[in-house]
Amino acid sequence: MKNTFTLSLCVILLTLTSTFAQKKPIKLGVVGLTHGHVGWILNREAKEDVVMVGIVETNRDLAQRLSNKHGFPMEMVFNSMEEMIAAVKPDAVAGFGNIYDHLAIVETCAPKGIHVMVEKPLAVSLEHAKKMEVLAKKHQIHLLTNYETSWYPTNVKAYELLHKGTIGALRKVIVRDGHKGPKKIGVSAEFLNFLTDPKLNGGGAIMDFGCYGANLMTWIQQGKKPNSVTAVTQQLQPENNPKVDDDATIILTYDTAMAILEPSWNWPIGRKDMEIYGEKGAIYADNKHDLRLRISEGYSGYDEEIFKLGERDAPYDEPFALLASVIRGETILERYDPYSLENNMISMEILDAAVKSSKTGRTVQLKN
Template sequence: MKDKMYFKKSSLIVLLLCGLFTIASAQKLKVCVAGLNHDHIYNILNAYKNGQVDIIGIAEPNQELWKKYGKQFNLPETVFYTDLKTMLKGKKPDAVLGYNAVANHVDVVEVCAPLGIPVMVEKPLAATLDQAKRIEELANKYHIQVLTNYETTWYPSYNNLYTAVTNDSIGPIKKMVVHDGHQGPKEIGCSKEFLAWLTDPELNGAGALNDFGCYGADLMTWFMHGQKPIAVTAIARHYKPEVYPKVEDDATVIIEYPGATGQIEASWNWPFSIKDLEIFGEHGYYHALNGTDITSRMRENIKGAKKVETLPAPINDPLVYLAAALKGQLATPDDQSSLKYNMIVMQILDGAKRSIKEGKRIVL
């Protein structure tokens, strides 16, 4: 009986500590936003609307977007500025969140780093490897965190697979396959402001390759625990030149590791929206069909299926995660969002671009 009572008390203490950690991590952040021309902006604006975050400044040169989002989310006129540097003269945010063209992420870090302000940008980290190297240089020089936000980071199914594979449930990884994309940004109704840079080779760094190839590169880097690939081979297709005249709309990338192979399939030509992940081990297979559903098959033909719908804090939400990262409360600083892993992502994407251009396998 004493053992049972002790177990109940211990369990209660653990639950209380987890609850306190969640509350501490979820403490409302004061953030500034750089850019409104990324359609992911709805994520942070909805969080503001729901009282999860305090937006103390928005830097955006397009004043039409001020009107659009100001009215929609009841933002005061005093929150808007035409440029980031001017805004930060009178603001002290916990972090700056980048919702602008990928090629402008480096500009955000150029302004924030000397001020000691952490930055979180929407994926990918940069449009080019050179831009990423400059970001890394600034982050190291001024000792700031630069994080990259991927939708798939917050997928319970992916985290469940990572834990299972890390615990050797299917043996060493032999092959990884990641499919990401949709029917096309224009086809699904992305805003004109988003399309203007997303389909520009300079502002986005590529087309579907950067837009969706970055997911697979990030996930594979995570599952391989930051191991740098040996080589990259890629092909790009241009199925819809009349819709996307400047950039490829489909890319396939093969990534070579010492003991495994990764295949990234990124496209604006899928018949439907897709984000899935397949992991083949020495004696088993997992398939995360989406953010919650998983199927499995082991060597003995034992099949399984399950749904995973929740994640523990602070890996359950980008704002909760950001708060924990700023306080040094993460279990490990090396993960899908980390600068270390995203520098490898940028090397993979750069290798893929060179492979497409040169028509050959690129050794990293």
Template sequence: MISYSKRSTSLAVLLFGLFYSAHAQGPRVGVAGLNHDHIYNILNDYSKGRVNIVGIAEPNRKLWAKYGKQFHIPDSLFFDDLKTMVSKRRPAIVLGYNAVANHVDIVEVCAPLGIPVMVEKPLAATLVQAKRIETLSVKYNVSVLTNYETTWYPSYKAVYDIVNKDSIGAIRRMVVHDGHQGPREIGCSEEFLSWLTDPVLNGAGALNDFGCYGADLMTWLMHGERPIAVTAIAKHYKPNVYPKVEDDATILVEYKTATGQIEASWSWPFSIKDLEVFGETGYLHALDGKNLTMRMRENIKSVKTVPPLVAPNDDPVTYYNAFLNKSIKADDDRSSLKYNMIVMEILDAAKRSIKEGKRIVL
């Protein structure tokens, strides 16, 4: 016999599921994977009714229980594999929250069905995988997007706008710092760490994890220009913590008229994401997501808070909604496959430079 309390709980869960499905906002969204800690972002949006998740594909049932309980996700939304989920739920887009090396597997399933994909950065673990994604995208005319946290930073958009108004002259140098004390040190989940610190599943360590941010920003600031050469070094400051992968990388990116320096690390004394751009006549420094310093010659302006971004370029949900509604093309920006193929070329050249100990000409 089922107790009154159990029947009440079951009824509450059923009613919640019915209520939520009737009130969720936006297009039908599928989720591939739960072993990426960025999953909290989209599930928080789900809990607020901003995202209409119709199916979640994840083989690890412990993660079903973990996130199902935390975000009140009905059991009916969970599936063991992506093929089953997309065939039964028919999402308008699939969001990837799994190991970087498995992004290509999502596209293998979704592209032939005409379902666009948006994955967490970087696009892939290797350039070979990225090229396979590109091939599938072209063959089936399906978009593959990449989500970066820094895409939604108002200060970075302000830097881009100021540069494009020619307010600091032509770009001569870009410097990007990204990272934190280390994924284990800041308390990332074991499921996340199991692939993030694996050279095959992540493609590298800090170089892929945080080097991709700088490569993406520089590609955007340079309007999709491919660099002419890449030189990189890697350090292994914490071999006992991260025995398989580097925890620090510095990447020098050469353009015809500018130089970029990417500093990616799991060994910073604090969390950092900032962007510096030096032009012929001025300097911009996005200190974080909201604050910007501008210096023209010797005229130093105080740090100012940048106004919030406006839709549809203010967060990933409004962005992909606009893409699905065809109000934006999403084919020539930080999330686009076009730009992220260049990102993958830069990361691949950096790995080759480290391995061969020389400058790699693209």
């Protein structure tokens, strides 16, 4: 009886210890401060899931400006990833520098078992992406790509309606993303510098906003690659974006459907919206919260249902909560989830083909 009691007590203590250990906050290192989206972590309210333990940024003036604005101590700013990792031993790293450096982050962190989340797109090129994929799989780390549109409840609702057959078989998707242009909307000098550098960003609007549509289509099509990719780019603001494109149209063809992606730095009003057309109706994800469903009636008539959607449930309401949940094993990403490596490898293949098509003036065929 005594032995049974002792065994039961040990099991309870081990369970409590395990639960406590799982709930320890994920120690997050931030690599780079030049990306405008870094405010998402610097402004994040203190929570028990993630704690920022270190920052890597060689531009001390930039670090000091953001320290003054957001209140983090300059003592937590390091000059290199190696220095930061040795000092604070992060569980994960979030990349908020230029896109070219994403590969170097994975090269440094993966062998040490440190998980990585980068801002979209995954990489500047398919070549970089393939190297990152090999490292992530070899060292068994999570490698996530954060897209703002992954949080949108309208996109999730549109996906659900489509796959329930509400509008019939898929025929066409139109995805529009962008704004007036980095310089016109007043991004920081550091952010503008890499966004308009073809090496550091992989291109202009075609990469910066074309990735959203590639990512969404890969999710919608559950990993099926397009048969072909055709892209045309223009430079409508040479005075602001002298080295890169600022407007693009990308056409993806599938066996029974087509997608048109319209990434641009020339939209008069900022937008991230999607239209999905089926045989029986259409879905309009107008923004993060507003969605319209139209079911065809006759030639041009339709029955319309309007949805006003609230925020998604945690941890899908913001990227850092999701990162922590994935690392802890509490959340298993569905195959081809917008954050997943499987999705973003295909997204990079689409972007790579789009860039090649725009430069050669030819359609690029993809192998499924």
